[in-house]
Amino acid sequence: xxxxxxxxxxxxxxxxxxxxxxxxxxxxxxxxxxxxxxxxxxxxxxxxxxxxxxxxxxxxxxxxxxxxxxxxxxxxxxxxxxxxxxxxxxxxxxxxxxxxxxxxxxxxxxxxxxxxxxxxxxxxxxxxxxxxxxxxxxxxxxxxxxxxxxxxxxxxxxxxxxxxxxxxxxxxxxxxxxxxxxxxxxxxxxxxxxxxxxxxxxxxxxxxxxxxxxxxxxxxxxxxxxxxxxxxxxxxxxxxxxxxxxxxxxxxxxxxxxxxxxxxxxxxxxxxxxxxxxxxxxxxxxxxxxxxxxxxxxxxxxxxxxxxxxxxxxxxxxxxxxxxxxxxxxxxxxxxx
Numbered sequence: 338x339x340x341x342x343x344x345x346x347x348x349x350x351x352x353x354x355x356x357x358x359x360x361x362x363x364x365x366x367x368x369x370x371x372x373x374x375x376x377x378x379x380x381x382x383x384x385x386x387x388x389x390x391x392x393x394x395x396x397x398x399x400x401x402x403x404x405x406x407x408x409x410x411x412x413x414x415x416x417x418x419x420x421x422x423x424x425x426x427x428x429x430x431x432x433x434x435x436x437x438x439x440x441x442x443x444x445x446x447x448x449x450x451x452x453x454x455x456x457x458x459x460x461x462x463x464x465x466x467x468x469x470x471x472x473x474x475x476x477x478x479x480x481x482x483x484x485x486x487x488x489x490x491x492x493x494x495x496x497x498x499x500x501x502x503x504x505x506x507x508x509x510x511x512x513x514x515x516x517x518x519x520x521x522x523x524x525x526x527x528x529x530x531x532x533x534x535x536x537x538x539x540x541x542x543x544x545x546x547x548x549x550x551x552x553x554x555x556x557x558x559x560x561x562x563x564x565x566x567x568x569x570x571x572x573x574x575x576x577x578x579x580x581x582x583x584x585x586x587x588x589x590x591x592x593x594x595x596x597x598x599x600x601x602x603x604x605x606x607x608x609x610x611x612x613x614x615x616x617x618x619x620x621x622x623x624x625x626x627x628x629x630x631x632x633x634x635x636x637x638x639x640x641x642x643x644x645x646x647x648x649x650x651x652x653x654x655x656x657x658x659x660x661x662x663x664x665x666x667x668x669x670x671x672x673x674x
Contacts, residue, residue, distance in 0.1 A: 370613050377617030381624060386635040393587045393639050401586035402643070408579035409651045413444050415572035420481045422565045426554055427477060429469075438658055439463050445655025448614040448648055457482070463662075472544070476551045482608075484555065487523055488569030489601045490516035496598045503595065504629040512602065527553040576600055583643050589636045591627070599626045619645055 417440035424431045442463065443456030457478045464474035493516035501509040529549040530536060536546035556562055577597040584591040606622045607615035623641035624634050632640075 374612040374617035377621050381620050381638050385638045389635040390639045398586045401582040405579040405582035406647050408575045412572045412575040419568040423480050424477050426561045441655040442659045444652045448652045454610045484565050484569050490519040493601050500598045527556050595630050
């Protein structure tokens, strides 16, 4: 059974000092991601009709935009609840407030640092500081990502066939195939530990076996599966509503169904650690996908930038929560660390 969050870290090895070469590599990677973000946004801005973009902004209705911010906030809270479901299934003694607080801090780092994995690293580190076993912290964060991907794949499978007339047969079949492959991969991963291998041979195999068993605890137990996926799907719906409200405020001809379908690939691309906070990757993906339903590049560019700005603004309270953390945080469950 996976390690639980209320266990002590006996046996964990304290992280050693970071080597200078690793620091240099990290800075070079960050510089590369920043360059890609700036390059992508620069190219899109150069090729877009900026006069049309400014016209959209000048005539924007701010009330739907404000409502969109509210739904992005709801999406973050639902993400924290999704993670809490996973923690509880792994027998972690984490309160809802513990989960929401750390997830909101992670959301802040996701949009303000190297990319989507930044928040995952911070989440894992904060749990480690709260006397959580390293393996447990890593497993819960990975499974949270897996559940998110499963929710996206499920939405794609359900909606893609109904989107054929709008975006074409090839697009619908492609995204549905990717979604089916993703779900199949998750189910296969949940069964890996059953293979007749010596899973205790080394640390890598032990980690794979632990993750496989934990995946089965989430995806092969109906009650947990429905709860975790239900929360995750609702979070994606909240993002689609936020995007639809922003499009409405800009008077862009997008339906809610368009946003629900097309924002799922955007979520996956933005989550890749290839840019700073998803900037550039999100804009390029949205311009390409919204073009399938006849949205001009300038309008798609403005919409994508506003999604990024609103997401950043709504995530900023996570930075305040980070600053309010004690030097030595409390253990999960309310016990002093």
